[in-house]
Amino acid sequence: MADKDAPSLNGVLDQMEHLSGGEDRQITVEEIIDCLGKHSFASTILAFSLISTSPASGIPGITAFVALVVMFLVVQMIVGRDSLWLPGFIMRRDIAAKKLREGVSWLRKPVGFVDRFLHERSTYLLHRPWVYLPLFMVLALTLFMPFMEVIPTSGSIASAMIAIFAAGYLMRDGRVVILSMILMSLLPIGVAWFLMGR
Structure with a gap:
């Protein structure tokens, strides 16, 4: 399930910046995906999650x-599709x-800072069956995000x-994937604490 010709984190930002250009126009999701590549699941997930993290x-x-x-x-990654698909709407x-x-x-x-610490390690966590655990955790998180x-x-x-x-x-860093799993498992506790404190 590895991405084909995957760029670095800064490379993803470079592609998004190039796509946005200097014009004041509307950019469609289809344009973003065409820019990143229809085989690059992780790059696309990274791009959209970063958009949702930024002031946008x-x-x-x-x-x-x-x-x-x-x-x-994520569902398509779980079932093992080679190229991504999204509905027209x-x-x-x-x-x-x-x-x-x-x-x-x-x-x-922040991306430049993080990029310095990412390198290939513990890659067995990114292969089946181990990779299913973080994928299902991400899937569960998306159901609650709205x-x-x-x-x-x-x-x-x-x-x-x-x-x-x-x-x-994307960077084949299994330890960072473990970190994301730890953080995702702690998020419900943080949300519960916030709600109880209101």
């Missing part, structure tokens, strides 16, 4: 939309190029955890 997450409904995109992609959804550029600019420093919009920043936190998983998978 302020767009109403973006957390629920990103959750839907990631859910479709998702492919036609668009985002302002300006918002995408702002998100990429905001993400440059409801997180009522809790400030929780949707962005969930997206960041998915981004950590995607980064680990």
Whole structure:
């Protein structure tokens, strides 16, 4: 289930920045996927989860939309598809190029920092049957993300955890995937604590 010709984390940002260009227009999901490549599941999950982590997450409904995109992609990874597919109503959804550029600019420093620590290790965790565990955890998280919009920043936190998983998978770093699993398992505790404290 490895991505074909997968770029680095900064490479994903470079592709998104190039796509957004200098124009003030709307960029469709289909354009983003064509840019990243239809075989690159992890790159696509990373791109959309980073959008939902960045200031672009302020767009109403973006957390629920990103959750839907990631859910479709993770299910396809679980069943072992070689190329990704998304329904037409998702492919036609668009985002302002300006918002995408702002998100990429905001993400440059944190992604650059993280990129330095990622390297290939514990790769057995990225193969069947071990990889099913983080994939099902991400899938479960996407089912709850639409409801997180009522809790400030929780949707962005969930997206960041998915981004950590995607980064680990993309760069073949099994230990980072384990880190994402630990964080995802702690998120329900944090949400429960927030709700009980209100």
